[in-house]
Amino acid sequence: MTTLQTVFAKAKADNRAALVGYLPAGFPTKGGDVAAAAALVEAGCDVIEIGLPYSDPLMDGPTIQDAVHRSLTNGTRIADVMRTVEGVAATGAATLVMTYWNPIDKYGADRFARDLANAGGVGTITPDLTPEESEPWREASAAAGIDTVFLVAPSSTEARIKAVVDCCTGFVYAASLMGVTGARETVNVAAEGLVKRTKAHTDLPVCVGLGVGTGAQAAEVATYADGVIVGSAFIRRILDAPDEAAGRESIGTLARDMARGVRR
Amino acid sequence: MAGNGAYANDPDVHGKFGIFGGRYVPEALIPALDEVAATYEKAKNDAEFLREFDHLLRTYAGRPTTLTDVPRFSEQAGGARIVLKREDLTHTGAHKINNVLGQALLTKRLGKKRVIAETGAGQHGVATATAAALLGLECVIYMGAVDCERQALNVARMKLLGATVVPVKNGSQTLKDAINEAFRDWVTNVDTTHYLFGTVAGPHPFPEIVRDFARIIGVEARRQMLELTGRLPDAVCAAVGGGSNAIGIFHAFIGDQGVQLHGYEAAGHGLESGEHALTLTAGSVGVLHGSRTYVLQDDEGQTIESHSISAGLDYPGVGPEHAWLKDSGRATYHGVTDDQAMAAFSLLARTEGIIPAIESSHALAGALELGRELGPEATILVNLSGRGDKDMGTAMKYFNL
Numbered sequence: 323m324t325t326l327q328t329v330f331a332k333a334k335a336d337n338r339a340a341l342v343g344y345l346p347a348g349f350p351t352k353g354g355d356v357a358a359a360a361a362l363v364e365a366g367c368d369v370i371e372i373g374l375p376y377s378d379p380l381m382d383g384p385t386i387q388d389a390v391h392r393s394l395t396n397g398t399r400i401a402d403v404m405r406t407v408e409g410v411a412a413t414g415a416a417t418l419v420m421t422y423w424n425p426i427d428k429y430g431a432d433r434f435a436r437d438l439a440n441a442g443g444v445g446t447i448t449p450d451l452t453p454e455e456s457e458p459w460r461e462a463s464a465a466a467g468i469d470t471v472f473l474v475a476p477s478s479t480e481a482r483i484k485a486v487v488d489c490c491t492g493f494v495y496a497a498s499l500m501g502v503t504g505a506r507e508t509v510n511v512a513a514e515g516l517v518k519r520t521k522a523h524t525d526l527p528v529c530v531g532l533g534v535g536t537g538a539q540a541a542e543v544a545t546y547a548d549g550v551i552v553g554s555a556f557i558r559r560i561l562d563a564p565d566e567a568a569g570r571e572s573i574g575t576l577a578r579d580m581a582r583g584v585r586r
Numbered sequence: 587m588a589g590n591g592a593y594a595n596d597p598d599v600h601g602k603f604g605i606f607g608g609r610y611v612p613e614a615l616i617p618a619l620d621e622v623a624a625t626y627e628k629a630k631n632d633a634e635f636l637r638e639f640d641h642l643l644r645t646y647a648g649r650p651t652t653l654t655d656v657p658r659f660s661e662q663a664g665g666a667r668i669v670l671k672r673e674d675l676t677h678t679g680a681h682k683i684n685n686v687l688g689q690a691l692l693t694k695r696l697g698k699k700r701v702i703a704e705t706g707a708g709q710h711g712v713a714t715a716t717a718a719a720l721l722g723l724e725c726v727i728y729m730g731a732v733d734c735e736r737q738a739l740n741v742a743r744m745k746l747l748g749a750t751v752v753p754v755k756n757g758s759q760t761l762k763d764a765i766n767e768a769f770r771d772w773v774t775n776v777d778t779t780h781y782l783f784g785t786v787a788g789p790h791p792f793p794e795i796v797r798d799f800a801r802i803i804g805v806e807a808r809r810q811m812l813e814l815t816g817r818l819p820d821a822v823c824a825a826v827g828g829g830s831n832a833i834g835i836f837h838a839f840i841g842d843q844g845v846q847l848h849g850y851e852a853a854g855h856g857l858e859s860g861e862h863a864l865t866l867t868a869g870s871v872g873v874l875h876g877s878r879t880y881v882l883q884d885d886e887g888q889t890i891e892s893h894s895i896s897a898g899l900d901y902p903g904v905g906p907e908h909a910w911l912k913d914s915g916r917a918t919y920h921g922v923t924d925d926q927a928m929a930a931f932s933l934l935a936r937t938e939g940i941i942p943a944i945e946s947s948h949a950l951a952g953a954l955e956l957g958r959e960l961g962p963e964a965t966i967l968v969n970l971s972g973r974g975d976k977d978m979g980t981a982m983k984y985f986n987l
Contacts, residue, residue: 377889378762378874380769381612387756400886423610424873428887450610450876454600475614477776482616500614501774 324416325444326469326492329368330527330548339544339584341366342529343577344420344553345560346373347406348398349389354566356409361570362556363413366581369549370410371447374403374421381422381449383504385554388561400429404441411442418471418492420447423455431458435466445469445492453485460489471495474520476512487524493549494520498532505535505555514546537576540583550584552577595840595907601790604913606906609789611769611876618776623791625695630798635691642687643802646720649684650806651675653814654970658937659950663957666964669814670940671807671835673971680943680972681803681831682713686782688799690717693780700724700779704768706733706761706827707898707945708740709972710784715749717782725749728768730760733897740976758891761827761901765875785828786905789876793905800834803969808838811967819967820960821846825948826919827863827899829908831971840916849908850952852894853921863892865904866912866919874903880912895924895980896944898972922948928984930954931974943972944980 333340343362347355359370375393379386403419411417419438426434426448438446445468451459453472463470469492474483477500487494498513499506513530520528529549534540540550556573563569601607609619629635643649651672660668673681686703693701701723705711711727718725727744731753734741744751757763765788772781783792786800804822811819822839824832826849839845854862862868865880872881874889882890882902894900911917927944930951935941942950946969953968960966974981981987 376887377757378766380766380876381773383770391756394888422873424881424883425887428870428872428883428885449612450873452609452611452613452616455608455610473613475612475616477614477617479617482613486613497612497614500776502770 323411323442323444324414326369326416329416330493333368333548339547340368340529340549341540341577341581341584342369342371342549342551343367343556344371344373344551345556346375346386346389346393347403348375348393348396350560350566350569352396352398352402355406358560358570358573359410360413361574362577363415365574365577367415367577369418370415371418371420372403372406372410374400374419374425376422376425379422381502383502383554385557385561386503389557400425404437407438407441407443416444417442418445418447419443420449423448423451426459431462432465435462435468439466439468443468445471447471447495449473453489456489473497474516476500476516480519483520484523487520487526490524490526493527493529494524495551496520496528496530496547498530501532503532503554505558506533509533509539509543513543517547537579537583540580541586544584544586550580552580597790597794601794603907603910606879606909607790607793608878609876610873610878611789612773614773615776618772619789619791621696626692626791626795629692629695639688639691643684647676647683647687649676649802653807653810656934656938659934660957662933663954665962666957666960666966668953668957668966668968669811669819670968670970671803673803673831673969674942674973678713678716679975680709680713681800681834682710682784683716684802684834685784685796685799685830686710686713686717689780689782689795690721690723693723693782694721696780698778698780700775701782702726702728702768702771702779703782703784704728704761704764705784706764706900707896708733708737708744708976709898711749711751712740712743712747714782715744715747718749719747726771727751728754728764728771730758730764731755732759733761736980737897737976738979762889762903785830786833786907787828787875787877787879787903793877793907796830797833797837797907800830801837803831803834804836804838807835807967815965818842818845820964821848821956822967823848823850823949823953823956824969825899825945825971826851826866826904826908827901827945828903829905831969833905833907835969836917847911847917848952848956849917849919850922850948851919852896852899852948853923854893854895856923857921861893862921863894863899863901864921865902866908867921877906879906879909880904895927895984896948898943898945899948920952922951926951931981932985941974942970943974944977946971
């Protein structure tokens with residue numbers, strides 16, 4: 323199993339940033355999710371985030387909402403998410419689950435952490451779990467040997483950044499802008515400053531997400547961050563493709579462009 | 587605020603009422619929530635703010651609202667005396683005006699010029715658009731596309747008041763999806779915008795702030811009941827969707843152990859039908875819209891869509907203070923079906939010449955049943971949270987008028 327620690331150590335040794343790709347479980351189809359993620363890994367993604375589809379995704383823009391809605395309509399359940407993680411982890415990529423808190427809370431934190439570890443998952447990203455509410459999840463994750471990733475934002479004070487990074491293992495997720503997920507024309511200038519501020523409080527890798535959609539943007543972010551996170555841009559291409567095979571080819575092309583970007 | 591001044595049952599520093607409440611939101615919103623909490627903390631202890639709020643309540647909202655005895659309606663309640671707290675007589679026709687005036691003043695203190703809000707029945711949207719017009723704030727209202735259709739009159743009112751109404755076409759296209767969309771706007775525009783939250787749900791400090799701005803209802807009603815009857819009521823009844831009108835009237839009575847508190851949720855087509863909004867009655871503890879509370883959800887934590895003939899009660903969550911009142915046993919929550927609510931709606935209109943909101947009709951239906959249980963000596967105070975003009979389209983269809 324590839325861990326986040328080995329991924330970031332290797333990327334650092336290669337003097338480049340890691341490339342992190344996001345896709346929701348059950349998208350574009352229950353069977354097609356692992357194949358799509360595998361296309362990203364083959365094209366150069368080091369880490370894959372598997373989204374756990376949730377009915378009320380507070381942080382997500384229209385593209386991911388659309389994908390998640392399709393996945394839920396297809397009947398994706400947590401067992402399917404775990405199977406997806408298992409399939410993606412088998413490709414050799416470090417595989418995380420990105421999820422809102424309520425599905426974990428309802429499933430049972432200990433059970434979720436254990437099942438995720440057994441599936442080969444290496445951790446979670448929990449966008450609506452604050453440090454204040456995170457203790458049960460950090461304890462469950464530590465017991466299962468998986469990492470916990472939380473988010474810092476441009477609005478975070480120094481005290482908040484410290485509180486968040488103290489709860490993180492694996493890496494810290496820096497939200498590049500004040501807003502929801504979705505590719506943008508430009509990556510917000512706040513991102514670089516946020517990464518600098520975050521690094522002052524931790525030795526953990528800091529990855530930048532929200533708004534990255536092109537190889538050039540990935541290259542720009544890679545100059546100051548340890549990892550570049552891309553989601554909506556891949557999903558948009560799958561949504562626009564005439565069929566699953568064309569979707570895989572399209573995201574492979576974009577991921578290769580991004581993989582070149584993080585190596586510039 | 588104005589009234590008895592005691593802040594009993596305040597949440598702890600993390601915004602928790604027991605195990606309920608708290609904050610489950612993206613980190614980007616935490617500083618904004620901290621700012622709102624700090625600004626409110628100062629405002630609620632500032633005589634100038636309280637004076638300004640009180641002035642608006644009296645000269646603009648039309649407070650104090652009166653109590654009305656409804657003897658002909660009460661005949662159907664086994665002779666128990668039912669008294670209505672007339673929030674329908676406020677400006678814009680519902681209790682929502684109290685909270686929006688308070689939060690609009692707070693918006694100015696925050697130095698922000700734009701407010702966003704979510705709305706189900708449209709009453710909170712209308713109230714927000716009204717307060718925004720009064721105080722010169724830009725106003726955007728998120729409303730489920732389904733609700734836009736069934737509350738077309740309120741959509742027109744909001745537009746006339748200068749607000750932009752955004753129909754939300756995600757998910758169930760009702761209140762919960764409007765809240766999600768409003769949060770997305772807020773996280774994007776938090777520097778310039780205050781999210782004028784409409785009920786006692788959501789992340790801390792909203793449940794506390796909305797409660798405090800709505801509690802004038804109970805403060806007035808408690809005093810007025812003592813003047814009218816010489817004693818406190820045996821029971822207080824209110825409808826519960828998110829729970830703002832119910833907390834508003836309950837709060838002044840929480841310390842009066844002899845006063846029963848009864849909340850009435852929308853049972854829609856009945857519990858067995860699966861088409862209801864019985865969050866406290868049939869939901870389970872979870873997290874929705876930034877708060878730990880009772881939620882209608884499946885075994886994997888996915889929100890289940892709710893149903894009610896009343897758009898204002900069609901919400902799969904509920905305020906955390908209600909969750910705490912339920913678990914502590916201080917308040918009791920019941921279900922009232924669409925048919926029961928519409929029967930009470932019609933009965934009040936025909937016996938007393940008052941057309942209530944369909945939301946409030948759930949509390950009226952509950953009071954009829956409670957009156958028969960408590961007997962003819964009992965006095966029951968019902969929060970008539972709003973007037974029914976907005977619901978005439980629904981009533982016309984239901985009664986084939």
